[in-house]
C-alpha cells in the first residue's frame with residue numbers, strides 16, 4: 001500500500017478539480033434521478049443507451065485498477081477515488097471534512113435517496129462508513145495517519161435523510177493507539193455515536209510521506 005506522488009502544480013490540481021468535480025456531481029445527480037424517475041419506460045431505455053455510449057467514451061482511455069491516494073510534492077492530497085470524500089467518486093456524498101485548531105474535525109453534508117436503508121432514513125452501514133472516515137481523519141489530524149482497528153457504533157434513533165452534521169476528536173492516546181469518538185447529528189441532536197481504536201501503522205512514514213496532507217475536498 002503506497003501513496004503516489006504526482007508532480008503537478010497547485011494550479012493544475014485546481015484545474016483538474018474544476019474538470020472532474022462537475023462530472024462526478026452530474027453522476028451523483030444521475031444516481032438520484034435513476035432512483036426517483038417516473039418517466040415513461042421508453043425514455044428509460046433511451047437514457048440507458050445514451051449512458052452506455054457515455055461510459056464507452058470515458059473508458060476509451062483509463063487507468064488500471066483504483067485511483068489510489070495521490071499527492072503533489074507541495075503536499076496537496078488527491079484522494080479522489082475515496083468512498084467518502086472522493087472528488088471523482090460519485091458514490092461519495094462527498095464529505096468536506098474541516099479540521100479545527102483544537103483537533104476537532106467536522107463535516108456538514110446532505111444525504112438523499114441513494115443512501116436509504118429504513119424508509120426515509122440513512123442506511124446504518126452508510127452511517128458507519130461516514131463515521132469511520134470522520135473518526136479516521138480526526139485520528140490523523142495531527143498528520144500522523146492511522147487505520148481503523150476497531151469501530152463501535154451506537155444507533156440512538158433513526159437518522160433521517162437530509163442535512164446532517166458529523167464530528168470527531170481524539171480523546172485518548174496510548175502508544176500507537178488513538179481512541180477517537182464522534183457522532184452524526186441532525187437538527188434534533190445526535191442520532192449515531194461512534195468510538196474507535198485507530199492505530200498508526202508501524203511503517204507509516206514509509207507509506208505516507210510527511211508532505212502529504214488531507215486536501216480541502
Ligand SMILES: CCCCCCCCCCCCCCCC(=O)SCCNC(=O)CCNC(=O)[C@H](O)C(C)(C)COP(=O)(O)OP(=O)(O)OC[C@H]1O[C@@H](n2cnc3c(N)ncnc32)[C@H](O)[C@@H]1OP(=O)(O)O
Pocket residue numbers: 003004069070071076077078079132133134135136137140145146147148149150175176177197199200201202208212213214215
Ligand atoms: C497522500 C495524500 C493523503 C490524503 C489522505 C490522508 C488520509 C489520512 C486520513 C484518512 C482517514 C481515513 C479513515 C478511513 C479509515 C479506514 O478505512 S482504514 C481501513 C480499515 N482498516 C484497516 O484496513 C486496518 C487493517 N489492519 C491493519 O492494518 C493492522 O491490523 C493495524 C490496525 C495497522 C494494526 O497492526 P499492527 O500495527 O501490527 O498492530 P500491533 O503491533 O499488533 O498492535 C499495536 C497495538 O494495537 C492494538 N491493536 C491491534 N489491532 C487492533 C484492532 N484491530 N483493534 C484494536 N486494537 C488493536 C494491539 O493490541 C496493540 O496494543 P498495545 O499492546 O500496544 O496496547
